[in-house]
Amino acid sequence: MSKKVKIIFVSLIVIALVGLLGYNYVMHGGERNLTTEKTDFTVTSANITAEFTKDIEVSNKKYLEKAVAITGTITSVNATEVIIDNTIICNLKKLDSSTKKGQTATVKGRIVGYDDLMGELKLDQCFIIINN
Incomplete structure (x- = not known):
């Protein structure tokens, strides 16, 4: 494998990983646990x-x-x-x-x-x- 192909391959993996983590944060990261949270x-x-x-x-x-x-x-x-x-x-x-x-x-x-x-x-x- 050439150096250029390796760089493209690693770049695609990094982009996919960042996209997956971003999606997970947006869809599931913001929910709070109100059962344990203090009532304002x-x-x-x-x-x-x-x-x-x-x-x-x-x-x-x-x-x-x-x-x-x-x-x-x-x-x-x-x-x-x-x-x-x-x-x-x-x-x-x-x-x-x-x-x-x-x-x-x-x-x-x-x-x-x-x-x-x-x-x-x-x-x-x-x-x-x-x-x-």
């Missing part, structure tokens, strides 16, 4: 919804990407999400089979945004920490 804020669904309705920019700076525990009444349950007080949509990692519509619950998750058109606050990586 503990609020009721009414209070946090009122804050976002009043001033989205200030609320985004305060809450976006933070671990938040929100207490409210479950108004809808399906396999992948729980909706609290018709305004807070929590995408769950795993649904607890005892979770029922009408229960008061505290859900911990990461705030990913507020949809001002629909009036909905969206959380991901959620789990129920208190289910009454």
Whole structure:
């Protein structure tokens, strides 16, 4: 093998390795473990919804990407999400089979945004920490 072919071969391997590591970081490296992470804020669904309705920019700076525990009444349950007080949509990692519509619950998750058109606050990586 000539020196030029070896350099091209090694370069391709390095590029492929960097691409694979980059892909892995983007797709899997950013997920946090909220079960062990400290809760930044503990609020009721009414209070946090009122804050976002009043001033989205200030609320985004305060809450976006933070671990938040929100207490409210479950108004809808399906396999992948729980909706609290018709305004807070929590995408769950795993649904607890005892979770029922009408229960008061505290859900911990990461705030990913507020949809001002629909009036909905969206959380991901959620789990129920208190289910009454």
